[in-house]
Amino acid sequence: MFEFISEKLGKAMSFFSGKGLLTEADVDAGLRELRMSLLEADVALPAIKHLLGIVRERAVGEAVLKGVNPGQQIVKIVYDALLELLGSETKLELKGAAPQVILLCGLQGGGKTTTAGKLAKWLMDTRIHGRKQTVMLASLDVYRPAAIEQLGILAEKVGALGFESDSDKVPVRAKAALAAAKKQGADVLILDTAGRTVVDAELMDELADVHALAKPSATLLVADGQVGQSAVEVAQAFHARVPLTGLVLTRMDGDMRGGAALSMRHITGVPILFLGLGEKLEAFEVFRPEGMAGRILGQGDVVALVQKVQAATQGEDSAKLEQKLLSGQALDMNDLKKQFAMMKRLGGMAGLLDLMPGMGSMKDKIAGQVDDKMIARQIAVVDSMTPEERRKPMILNGKRRLRIAKGAGVTVQDVNKLVKMHEQMNQMAKMMRGGGLQKLLGRMR
Ligand SMILES: Nc1nc2c(ncn2[C@@H]2O[C@H](COP(=O)(O)OP(=O)(O)O)[C@@H](O)[C@H]2O)c(=O)[nH]1
Numbered sequence: 001m002f003e004f005i006s007e008k009l010g011k012a013m014s015f016f017s018g019k020g021l022l023t024e025a026d027v028d029a030g031l032r033e034l035r036m037s038l039l040e041a042d043v044a045l046p047a048i049k050h051l052l053g054i055v056r057e058r059a060v061g062e063a064v065l066k067g068v069n070p071g072q073q074i075v076k077i078v079y080d081a082l083l084e085l086l087g088s089e090t091k092l093e094l095k096g097a098a099p100q101v102i103l104l105c106g107l108q109g110g111g112k113t114t115t116a117g118k119l120a121k122w123l124m125d126t127r128i129h130g131r132k133q134t135v136m137l138a139s140l141d142v143y144r145p146a147a148i149e150q151l152g153i154l155a156e157k158v159g160a161l162g163f164e165s166d167s168d169k170v171p172v173r174a175k176a177a178l179a180a181a182k183k184q185g186a187d188v189l190i191l192d193t194a195g196r197t198v199v200d201a202e203l204m205d206e207l208a209d210v211h212a213l214a215k216p217s218a219t220l221l222v223a224d225g226q227v228g229q230s231a232v233e234v235a236q237a238f239h240a241r242v243p244l245t246g247l248v249l250t251r252m253d254g255d256m257r258g259g260a261a262l263s264m265r266h267i268t269g270v271p272i273l274f275l276g277l278g279e280k281l282e283a284f285e286v287f288r289p290e291g292m293a294g295r296i297l298g299q300g301d302v303v304a305l306v307q308k309v310q311a312a313t314q315g316e317d318s319a320k321l322e323q324k325l326l327s328g329q330a331l332d333m334n335d336l337k338k339q340f341a342m343m344k345r346l347g348g349m350a351g352l353l354d355l356m357p358g359m360g361s362m363k364d365k366i367a368g369q370v371d372d373k374m375i376a377r378q379i380a381v382v383d384s385m386t387p388e389e390r391r392k393p394m395i396l397n398g399k400r401r402l403r404i405a406k407g408a409g410v411t412v413q414d415v416n417k418l419v420k421m422h423e424q425m426n427q428m429a430k431m432m433r434g435g436g437l438q439k440l441l442g443r444m445r
Pocket residue numbers: 106107108109110111112113114115195249250251252253254275276277278279283
């Protein structure tokens with residue numbers, strides 16, 4: 001995420017940090033670099049001007065010229081300016097009588113239907129008003145039966161209420177969905193709408209009708225964050241027709257230029273609420289300006305990292321593991337398997353490295369080694385072991401390893417690697433018991 005803009009900005013920033021003292025001419029030259037990198041990242045011009053205006057004023061005004069470490073000060077100033085550009089964190093507002101309607105709109109292929117599923121899952125996992133939400137997913141995409149089916153499958157997958165209707169009239173379906181949500185006691189009704197490949201008048205009319213009829217408490221535009229400035233134009237066109245209350249930027253997992261993300265809020269005035277970070281239902285995040293600014297400047301996003309780890313490690317398994325660790329018992333292959341399952345839930349190593357401060361550049365090196373497929377293979381190896389072998393990995397001799405390799409469809413080397421990994425896990429566990437978390441962190445550095 002943000003590799004492109006992050007690299008470009010990094011170069012511009014090194015211009016500042018390379019100097020001991022900054023003259024006003026240095027600041028000007030540095031700002032020119034910054035401007036170039038933002039243009040290349042496809043950030044809209046008004047947004048660039050706004051950002052550079054803030055940076056210039058502070059860089060000159062806040063005595064950076066005389067400062068001892070101008071490079072660092074400039075990073076902080078740019079970070080703050082990015083935050084201002086991105087706007088303050090805004091929560092999804094749901095109030096009033098149930099069912100509260102969330103209307104999703106946007107171009108075809110932008111990720112509306114996927115987002116409907118992700119949002120339903122998020123609403124159900126997040127205790128809003130202190131209790132679990134009941135969510136209904138209803139499709140108004142009458143032009144593509146496959147899209148209706150797609151949403152039905154998602155509803156089932158996340159455990160949300162589905163919606164069925166014979167009607168192919170959008171207003172009729174919308175009314176029926178409202179009635180069904182009410183009847184079935186849904187707190188939230190998410191309406192997924194049809195998209196076109198370009199903004200067209202008919203589509204907008206239809207959307208405006210649904211908006212008037214359903215009176216949504218939130219109208220969210222789902223926009224592809226990869227497409228740069230044109231996403232901003234699309235957002236403006238929609239906002240002119242139905243008042244948007246929030247934006248969801250999808251495909252933020254790609255190696256994108258980042259321009260849309262930086263310009264959207266400033267140009268439309270509509271806050272970014274969520275980010276889509278992949279095709280999976282878990283690849284969804286509440287938007288936090290600090291996180292994005294940090295990622296763009298290569299500083300990582302520690303808060304998102306902690307939240308992700310917490311979400312994935314919640315539950316019985318990790319409690320048991322912790323108990324085992326504390327009591328000094330050796331960890332067996334079953335524990336290792338649980339660790340792999342946890343990693344899978346975390347969305348693999350690459351997604352995590354993105355969030356770690358200073359690890360962005362490590363990503364490419366490590367991502368190839370620890371991917372989802374590899375995790376699945378490791379789990380298969382453990383699955384090929386007998387219960388006894390899992391409990392007592394020390395009995396794994398050559399013959400057993402060969403059998404396991406065959407069973408899992410991997411090489412003996414793969415099995416050896418896993419056994420080695422298990423040994424390392426126990427060594428690490430020992431260190432942690434000895435109060436060695438600090439030591440461990442030291443080693444990692
Ligand atoms: N990489 C990535 N793909 C996404 C994301 N959101 C949606 N997609 C994919 O984009 C395609 C279109 O999504 P869909 O939800 O059907 O778009 P819709 O036409 O707006 O309803 C599908 O293949 C999705 O899996 C995202 O955040 N990241």
